[in-house]
Amino acid sequence: MIDIPDGSLFGLTNLPYGVFSTPGTEPRVGVRVGDSVVDLAAALGDEVFAQPALNAFMAQGHDRWVQVRQQITELVSGEVPDEVVHPVAEVRMHLPIEVADYVDFYASEHHASNLGRLFRPDSEPLMPNWKHLPVAYHGRGGTVVVSGTDIVRPSGQRKAPSEDTPTFGPCRRLDIEAELGFIVGTGSDLGTSVPVDEFGTRVFGAVLVNDWSARDIQAWEYVPLGPFLGKSFATSISPWVVPLLALEEARVEIPPQSPEPLQYLKESEPWGLDVELAVSWNGHEVSRPPYREMYWSPAQMLAHMTVNGATSRTGDLYASGTISGPEKDQRGAFIELTWGGKEPLSIGGEERTFLEDGDEVAITATAPGAGGTRIGFGEVTGRILPAT
Structure with missing residues (x-):
């Protein structure tokens, strides 16, 4: 289970999305949990999160957003493989969306x-x-x-x-x-x-x-x-x-x-x-x-x-x-x-x-x-x- 400090503004009731990279890797979608970032492409096995922007996931619509939020909540409430979790301080954050207008x-x-x-x-x-x-x-x-x-x-x-x-x-x-x-x-x-x-x-x-x-x-x-x-x-x-x-x-x-x-x-x-x-x-x-x-x-x-x-x-x-x-x-x-x-x-x-x-x-x-x-x-x- 990912450690979430007491009083964290990034607990299970938040779960914000972002686009991050680690040294030598391409930008991809992650979710912040406490002081960690979970690599969603690796954790959920879904290529929509291997993209350098949230657009492809957002385009799937509201029902899908609800479903993925529930998946993430269940995932991070249990044992999460170490290889899909990265300290926030060690990742680089990118523009989270491709801005249309x-x-x-x-x-x-x-x-x-x-x-x-x-x-x-x-x-x-x-x-x-x-x-x-x-x-x-x-x-x-x-x-x-x-x-x-x-x-x-x-x-x-x-x-x-x-x-x-x-x-x-x-x-x-x-x-x-x-x-x-x-x-x-x-x-x-x-x-x-x-x-x-x-x-x-x-x-x-x-x-x-x-x-x-x-x-x-x-x-x-x-x-x-x-x-x-x-x-x-x-x-x-x-x-x-x-x-x-x-x-x-x-x-x-x-x-x-x-x-x-x-x-x-x-x-x-x-x-x-x-x-x-x-x-x-x-x-x-x-x-x-x-x-x-x-x-x-x-x-x-x-x-x-x-x-x-x-x-x-x-x-x-x-x-x-x-x-x-x-x-x-x-x-x-x-x-x-x-x-x-x-x-x-x-x-x-x-x-x-x-x-x-x-x-x-x-x-x-x-x-x-x-x-x-x-x-x-x-x-x-x-x-x-x-x-x-």
């Missing part, structure tokens, strides 16, 4: 309101459409990277309010966005849509997301069509995919929605999630964003994303947008935490606003699990390298 939402009322106050101080914080539909932008799937990948500071056009004309150069206001991402397991055909109540059988699992943001590039480019180069340079995700099946105990009501959503966005059962994130900047915790405060649920996001007949595919990643709560220490982006740079944070004795070269950001998260346990998402980290 990437969409990033803007689902936190607290975050959207804060940015509205910052960018439009003389107007209503929220745009007129915000409480009628989950706002989003279509990102770049090819620049989604696994945790631990260094992030090169992006360059682009930027124009400060004090400048008469734009200039080109390295980003001067590099930021993070602490988010939760959802991975589509089984997609939908062109011309069809995914009903809001099919979220639980369509979505395979969740990951942590850091949507790196070049705020000065973004501010100059985003009118009228929204984020582009200010976002597309990199998005980091955690290597462990927590199955939706492990998050049943984390389900909560979403905040009251007013006005009442249109019919296609009405949930018969709530898919709010009680996930608690923590953001650290160079080893100093600066924020604890609560996902339970999100105005739009991930089920509503998926329904809206496909309501026009757009396809969804195995491996689609869609993220929540910045997670922020009502308190200052619950804000999930540095632009909010420092109020646009006007209220610096003390990081290791230094006053800081936006990211400098060499800085490292880590985002972690936990949620309630079955039987009074807590389950973990691991972490998503990234270190800033100078612009090239």
